[in-house]
Amino acid sequence: MQTSTKPTSQPQTSSALEGIKILDLTSVVFGPYASQILADYGAEVIKVESPEGDSTRNTGPRLEEGLSAIFLGVNRNKKSICLNLKDPQARDALLKLADTADVLMHSVRPQKMAALGLDHETLLARNPKLIYAGLHGFGNGGAYAGRPAYDDIIQGLSGIADIMTIQSGTPRYLPTIAADKTCGVAAAHAILAALFQRERTGRGQFIEIPMFETMTSYVLVEHLYGHHLPGHSDEIGYPRVLTEWRKPYRTSDGFVCMMPYTDKHWRTFFSQSGYPQHAADERFTSISMRTRHIAELYELAGQIVSKHPTAHWLDFCDTHEIPAAAANKLADLESDPHLKSVDFFTDIQNDAGHRYRFTRSPIRMEHSRVDPVMAPRLGEHTRAELIRAGLSVEIVDKMLSSGAAKQHAGSSDKN
Template identity: 55%
Template sequence: MLPLQGIRVVDLSSVVMGPYASQWLGDFGAEVIKVEPPSGDSTRRTGPATELGMAALFLGVNRNKKSVVLDIKTPAGRDELQSLIATADVFMHNIRPQKLARLGLDAQTLRGNYPRLVYAGLHGFGEDGVYAGRPAYDDVVQGLSGAVALMQAKTGDAQYFPAVAADKTSGLIAALSILAALLKRERVGQGSYVEIPMFESMVAFNLVEHLYGRHFEPSLGAAGYPRVLAPARKPYATIDGFVCLMPYTDAQWAAFFRATGNDDLATDRRFTSIAARTAHIELLYETTAGIVEEEATAYWLALCETLEIPAAAVHSLASLEDDEHLRSCGFFQMVQDGRNGTLRFPGVPVKFDGERPGISCPPRLGEHNTSLFGRRGPELSRGIDEALHAIQQANQETP
């Protein structure tokens, strides 16, 4: 039995932040019902696909879910959504609050109707700030939250992190916050309104290490953790490739220098303590790079294993599938699907009592309308059936 078995989540979110959060809940055993408009989540069309509406990005954040099509702009669609929410433990969305208020789906209304409901609003910005209600996407929040500034400090060029880092970070925080609210409900018998703003979440993420000297008032130095911002902090070039090696403690650095014939560096005061190494971090990395470039990658991996210094070769994204550790622990999981054939997924990284949760294929658009709603009223039925018929027809035309 997975920890969230028996918990029903009605998820009105789309794109990445919300779906990533609800995917974690589904991975942990919750019944996640993804509510989509007739056009479907936009990620259904983002990336390569063998079936219309089942593109790569959608597969990445929507496993272990059900899908229903509802047009909540219509009274019938809102009625059906309300019927789902009445049975739910969690209602979550990433729609701007003022839009939901006009549809009677605001937190105050729903929590008044369903006191045990955990209502999670995944917003771009906190509702009590001057940015409240503004639209937000990953690129925008990366720029505002300091992520671009970090990349510029590191590379000299204003860039985004090469990942939808704001969406995924905020999604993780949303999943964590929803779990906390569910635990509170078990203790006090009442639901909660949980607000998860992307901007504030990403600022908190970036400043864990980078607030640095500005933790203090007056400031004891600039913001930015020097070690990770050092331009020379990167995989070390070897004779035949690259290696990531990370002596960290005083003893590890001393052992590394001695093992490479650099006894003088082992006693160099610039490198004998973590405070001194931080103050001279660029020199430390440049010095180490000069040592590492003299030998092959395998040499350094073997030496570091002997010295008990963390080290690893550099994977490509594709070569991760062949990593011996991931293979041995059965991390990647293959799912057989009627139309798509064999699909590969990164597994759920967490195990419960030694067991890794399983994975079900992300749902086709509206796949669970019939099983969840049964016989529908004519108005609602017509709208859903027309949308599903259009999708089915398009699928038949897909080569």
């Protein structure tokens, strides 16, 4: 097959989503993480906040008011405008912004958006090319539709607290905002898929990303297990990841993350560590048998690993091509040799002279690059963006005076 050498007629852009305008009415982590992913691909994300601002602006340590740690983690590369959507002028301003937007995403309960006249039917009638993304707790039409949802609630409902109970004996949530972030990734790819479909059809659409359904799907990838075979198996939950012995192995001086997985890995591990009798043990000779006896296998491996220091096992696994790594502490990540060598962390100094540290997008694209930009102050871009949307200077100034809109004190029309 010959490859065409004709130059492409497509315009060259500096980022994958350059020219895509997103109105982001989400808050906390679920929605902001999704919109940050899209901003990292080059979309112009305009964060629409209430006069009180996103609650995460006040979560964690801060150098200045409204720029707290959790907010910084999910709001880089965005602009911020501040509107009181209960005010008719602010609502009209948002509609004006939505008329030229590619995406509007929100995490407000659907009934509240309808009461404000900002439901998807209304906005799609005005702008048929709009992607209207509802990031909800529960799917419309379901028994739980319209209920509020936070990460802890969804972790509990989706079975995470239960699988923690099976493994440890105590119902617990994962010590990370797992539901918000997992569903945020799902929301980002759903929006990208809708944008791709619009390229083909010219039509926008309403899309819904419900947390409960999304997280349940995520958990059941491996844990539906025998229930994939209704009437033939009552087993639910993947034994390998549920055993209490699935954890970093304790060495004689610390911990190591070691993952013999294939038949060859386990034969090599046992025979080369001085325990050839276990390599021939029928309980451990195939993946199906190892899965059946996973607790015994991991307990036995743990006893063997405990006899030597971490460095020994890292060298052993490197020599015998068994996957292994050190168990990083959170405080180790900024000095991790790999993360340093790929410039994963970057420091930004803002106009107040404060230094902030951000991660970059983990994704690298040959023809798209977006460097991290400082997260915005509350209402930093209100005046400039409303004027850019076509509102007159007089109307915008009146909105700012009445409280329908709010502008950060140090901002200017140049933003």
